Structure formats: structure tokens, C-alpha cells
Amino acid sequence: xxxxxxxxxxxxxxxxxxxxxxxxxxxxxxxxxxxxxxxxxxxxxxxxxxxxxxxxxxxxxxxxxxxxxxxxxxxxxxxxxxxxxxxxxxxxxxxxxxxxxxxxxxxxxxxxxxxxxxxxxxxxxxxxxxxxxxxxxxxxxxxxxxxxxxxxxxxxxxxxxxxxxxxxxxxxxxxxxxxxxxxxxxxxxxxxxxxxxxxxxxxxxxxxxxxxxxxxxxxxxxxxxxxxxxxxxxxxxxxxxxxxxxxxxxxxxxxxxxxxxxxxxxxxxxxxxxxxxxxxxxxxxxxxxxxxxxxxxxxxxxxxxxxxxxxxxxx
Amino acid sequence: xxxxxxxxxxxxxxxxxxxxxxxxxxxxxxxxxxxxxxxxxxxxxxxxxxxxxxxxxxxxxxxxxxxxxxxxxxxxxxxxxxxxxxxxxxxxxxxxxxxxxxxxxxxxxxxxxxxxxxxxxxxxxxxxxxxxxxxxxxxxxxxxxxxxxxxxxxxxxxxxxxxxxxxxxxxxxxxxxxxxxxxxxxxxxxxxxxxxxxxxxxxxxxxxxxxxxxxxxxxxxxxxxxxxxxxxxxxx
Numbered sequence: 001x002x003x004x005x006x007x008x009x010x011x012x013x014x015x016x017x018x019x020x021x022x023x024x025x026x027x028x029x030x031x032x033x034x035x036x037x038x039x040x041x042x043x044x045x046x047x048x049x050x051x052x053x054x055x056x057x058x059x060x061x062x063x064x065x066x067x068x069x070x071x072x073x074x075x076x077x078x079x080x081x082x083x084x085x086x087x088x089x090x091x092x093x094x095x096x097x098x099x100x101x102x103x104x105x106x107x108x109x110x111x112x113x114x115x116x117x118x119x120x121x122x123x124x125x126x127x128x129x130x131x132x133x134x135x136x137x138x139x140x141x142x143x144x145x146x147x148x149x150x151x152x153x154x155x156x157x158x159x160x161x162x163x164x165x166x167x168x169x170x171x172x173x174x175x176x177x178x179x180x181x182x183x184x185x186x187x188x189x190x191x192x193x194x195x196x197x198x199x200x201x202x203x204x205x206x207x208x209x210x211x212x213x214x215x216x217x218x219x220x221x222x223x224x225x226x227x228x229x230x231x232x233x234x235x236x237x238x239x240x241x242x243x244x245x246x247x248x249x250x251x252x253x254x255x256x257x258x259x260x261x262x263x264x265x266x267x268x269x270x271x272x273x274x275x276x277x278x279x280x281x282x283x284x285x286x287x288x289x290x291x292x293x294x295x296x297x298x299x300x301x302x303x304x305x306x307x308x309x310x311x312x313x314x315x
Numbered sequence: 316x317x318x319x320x321x322x323x324x325x326x327x328x329x330x331x332x333x334x335x336x337x338x339x340x341x342x343x344x345x346x347x348x349x350x351x352x353x354x355x356x357x358x359x360x361x362x363x364x365x366x367x368x369x370x371x372x373x374x375x376x377x378x379x380x381x382x383x384x385x386x387x388x389x390x391x392x393x394x395x396x397x398x399x400x401x402x403x404x405x406x407x408x409x410x411x412x413x414x415x416x417x418x419x420x421x422x423x424x425x426x427x428x429x430x431x432x433x434x435x436x437x438x439x440x441x442x443x444x445x446x447x448x449x450x451x452x453x454x455x456x457x458x459x460x461x462x463x464x465x466x467x468x469x470x471x472x473x474x475x476x477x478x479x480x481x482x483x484x485x486x487x488x489x490x491x492x493x494x495x496x497x498x499x500x501x502x503x504x505x506x507x508x509x510x511x512x513x514x515x516x517x518x519x520x521x522x523x524x525x526x527x528x529x530x531x532x533x534x535x536x537x538x539x540x541x542x543x544x545x546x547x548x549x550x551x
Contacts, residue, residue: 211395
């Protein structure tokens with residue numbers, strides 16, 4: 001026996017042109033899989049962003065509130081490179097993280113470094129202020145309305161997956177973010193530089209006493225984290241518009257994800273990023289009214305039951 | 316003894332933890348190839364002396380010369396490059412690194428260091444467990460690992476903080492053998508040790524610390540006649 005579409009799926013019949021609807025928990029499977037995929041795409045951004053935050057927090061113990069602004073800067077650098085110099089998407093995908101990474105290095109070198117000896121709260125306040133300044137600056141020049149960024153030719157168009165129409169670019173976002181997450185994870189878990197980072201996260205003084213230039217490592221790490229945010233930003237540019245406030249809309253969710261994953265846990269940030277993205281997507285299917293808060297509800301529960309986070313080590 | 320070349324010379328070393336003044340002018344010398352032990356009761360500044368020499372403790376004044384180089388105004392990561400390796404009391408084995416990663420972590424500072432094969436010959440346990448998580452090792456193995464990773468780097472001098480603390484007698488004996496081997500290879504060692512029996516077997520010279528100062532220094536040959544004062548000042 002087939003049910004007709006519920007009211008909010010009224011469009012589905014014309015969209016997919018089917019007569020028989022396969023149901024999953026009382027939801028058409030097409031809607032279910034479609035939202036699963038959209039959740040995965042959002043999760044891709046969450047994962048890359050929370051990964052950067054986790055790396056920075058792990059080593060620097062700074063809660064980088066400028067992360068959203070750095071994400072926005074990544075998108076803007078791509079946009080400006082295109083409109084000023086005609087630099088295409090692929091080159092921008094490389095250049096935007098480098099440019100924003102360098103500004104991150106400058107921020108660490110000249111400002112954040114001076115705050116390490118103070119309470120961690122100062123790092124948070126500084127980066128929060130910095131985010132407001134950066135976003136305010138961009139808003140002054142570009143206003144709050146978004147600037148469009150064209151999808152690169154190679155990735156435009158879409159494929160019909162049977163259960164949904166997938167724009168190729170969004171599929172690319174999932175693949176690219178997976179590559180970046182796995183690459184970063186391998187860098188941290190499997191290389192010598194990664195061993196320095198892990199060791200310095202545990203005991204920076206001792207690592208420095210071994211002859212390793214830990215202050216330089218901190219600078220590099222902040223640059224890497226900012227670069228990751230910028231990478232997410234330039235990837236987001238063709239999907240969302242390039243706007244000065246695009247980061248501040250997203251960053252609070254990403255903070256919640258880092259808390260759920262466990263502050264400073266690399267694997268936790270990646271897995272939780274994808275997981276909560278998907279969960280948020282599925283909530284849109286089952287109970288759309290809750291989709292904006294589901295991540296925060298999870299965060300509250302995790303904080304109560306397991307304060308160190310799902311992947312965090314107990315302190 | 317005096318004909319041996321001076322490697323480490325500390326003069327008038329003062330050091331502070333925040334506002335508390337811990338070292339009040341420490342003077343000590345260590346010559347090449349010597350093993351020198353700092354003795355003293357708890358809280359007299361032995362560990363602080365090592366941390367101040369290493370530069371982990373930054374709030375310090377005085378003079379520290381090592382192998383002809385002034386160490387006072389250098390950043391922490393230059394001390395190891397000058398040729399000093401520090402093995403902390405808590406051993407400092409990293410939980411997020413495997414045994415082998417722990418071993419390979421400190422950068423090599425000179426070619427005179429041991430090869431990984433030599434280290435595994437000296438510490439067969441570490442070879443067996445090289446893929447384990449660093450902190451899954453027993454206390455004794457962690458101590459061995461903490462020493463082993465410094466030997467790979469080719470440092471000229473080791474600062475060892477209580478290497479036998481909390482370890483079973485058979486492990487303490489093993490650590491004694493390792494230190495003996497190192498001495499034979501010409502390693503210079505500055506040792507902080509509560510286990511006086513252990514220290515008396517491997518040290519060439521002793522300094523006694525009291526309230527942040529070195530109050531006395533003597534050779535191992537003078538040990539029998541010093542036993543009386545030692546018993547008073549250390550309670551050994």
C-alpha cells in the first residue's frame with residue numbers, strides 16, 4: 001500500500017515523476033537519500049572547518065574565533081583573484097589557503113604569541129575581536145549582499161542519481177574535503193612533522209628542550225588551521241554566495257561540532273563533522289523544525305554525559 | 316680529575332618559579348666524561364637546577380657555560396643543539412606517539428650519537444614493543460625509553476632527574492648498568508638522585524645542595540669520611 005506524499009513533499013511527485021513511493025520510516029526514500037547527501041555536503045564543510053579549529057586548539061590552546069572570518073576570507077580571496085586578475089577556480093583553490101595561511105602566520109607571530117602566557121580567555125577574546133574587525137572591514141567595502149562566484153566549467157552541470165539530481169560541483173566538494181581531511185590526518189598521524197605536533201600538544205616545553213623550534217611550530221600550525229578554513233571558504237564560494245557574514249553564520253555550528261568531537265581531537269573533529277552534517281540533513285526529513293538546533297541538542301547531551309567529547313581523552 | 320677539560324660550568328645561578336626564589340647562587344662544574352650527582356633533601360633545588368641549566372625554567376640569572384658556549388641568552392631549543400639532553404623526573408613519554416616515534420622524536424644534534432640498532436641492542440625491550448603506545452610501557456621501560464631517545468641525538472651531556480624513582484630493584488640495577496655503559500663510552504652525566512646507594516656506585520663526584528645553594532662538593536674517594544656529614548644533612 002502506498003501513501004501519498006505528505007504536504008511538505010507535495011513537490012516530490014512532480015520532481016521525480018514517480019507513482020510508487022518507497023517509504024523509509026514513513027518518508028519517501030528519495031527524500032531520505034537526497035537529504036542524506038545534502039547532509040554529507042554540509043558535513044564536508046563542517047569537517048574541514050572543525051579540523052582546522054581542532055588543530056589550532058590542540059597545540060596553541062587558543063579557541064580561534066577568527067576561524068569563520070578566515071573561511072570568509074578564503075572565499076573573498078578567490079572572488080577577488082578572479083575579478084581582479086582573472087585567476088580561475090583551480091588556481092584559487094591553491095592560492096586562497098596560502099594567502100589566508102600567510103595572514104594567519106602574521107597574526108600568530110605578531111599578536112597571538114604575546115597572549116600564550118595569559119589566561120586562554122585572552123586568546124578567545126582577541127580572535128573574537130579580530131573576527132569582528134575583519135568582517136566589518138569586508139562589510140565596509142562589499143556590503144552584506146553576496147557576490148556570486150561561478151561554478152568552474154569542468155564541474156558545472158549535474159548527474160541524475162535516480163533518487164536525486166546531484167550537481168557535480170557538490171559531489172566534488174565531498175570528494176575534495178575527504179581528500180583534505182585524510183591528507184591532514186595522515187600528515188599529523190604518520191609523518192615526523194606530525195609527531196612533533198602531537199608531542200608538542202602534550203608537552204611543549206619538553207619537546208622544545210629536545211631542540212625542536214616549538215614557537216615556529218605554533219606559528220606554522222596557526223597558518224595551517226587558517227589555510228584549512230580558507231580552503232573550505234573557496235570551496236563554498238560557488239555554492240553559497242561570497243559575503244562578509246558567511247563565516248559568522250557557520251562558525252557557531254562548527255564550534256558545537258568541535259565540542260562534540262572532543263576539543264583538540266583531530267579524528268573526532270573530522271568524524272563528528274560528517275556525522276553531524278548528515279544528522280542535520282536527516283533531521284530536515286523527519287522533523288524539519290528541529291534541524292537548526294539538533295547539533296546544539298547533541299552538544300548539550302554530550303557535554304552532560306561525556307564532557308571530554310566523543311573522541312576526546314578524559315582530562 | 317683537574318686535568319680533564321671542563322664541560323659545564325655554572326656560576327651564581329639564581330632561579331625563580333613565578334615569585335618564589337628557588338636557587339640562590341648555585342656554583343658547579345662538570346668535566347668531560349664525569350658523572351656528577353647532586354644530593355640533597357626534597358625541595359632543596361636539585362630538579363630546579365637541572366631545569367634552569369636546560370633553560371626550561373626561564374626566570375634565571377647567573378652564568379652557564381657549556382663547551383665554551385654561553386647558554387644564558389639562548390632560546391630553549393638551542394640548549395639541546397649545544398649538546399645537552401634532559402631526561403625529566405616524570406620521564407615525559409608521549410602518549411600519542413608510539414615507542415619508536417618517541418625514540419625518533421628528538422633531532423640528532425651530532426654524529427656521535429648511537430644508531431637505532433645499537434640502542435635496540437642496549438634496550439631489547441624497546442625493540443619488542445616499538446609499535447606500542449609510548450605510555451603503555453612499564454615505568455622501567457619508560458625510563459629506558461626516556462634515556463634511549465637522548466642517546467640517539469649525540470648529546471655530549473645528559474641531565475638525569477631521579478632515573479630510579481619508583482622502580483623495582485632489578486630495574487634500578489639495569490639502569491645502573493646502562494649508565495655504566497654510557498660512562499665507558501665517554502658520556503658526561505649530571506644526575507639528581509635520592510637513591511644514595513645507587514648514586515654512590517656510579518658517580519665520580521658529589522655536590523650537596525641545601526636551600527638553593529651548593530654547600531659542599533667532594534670526590535667518590537672521600538665518600539667514607541663524608542658519611543657522617545651526609546647522614547646529618549641527607550638523612551641517608
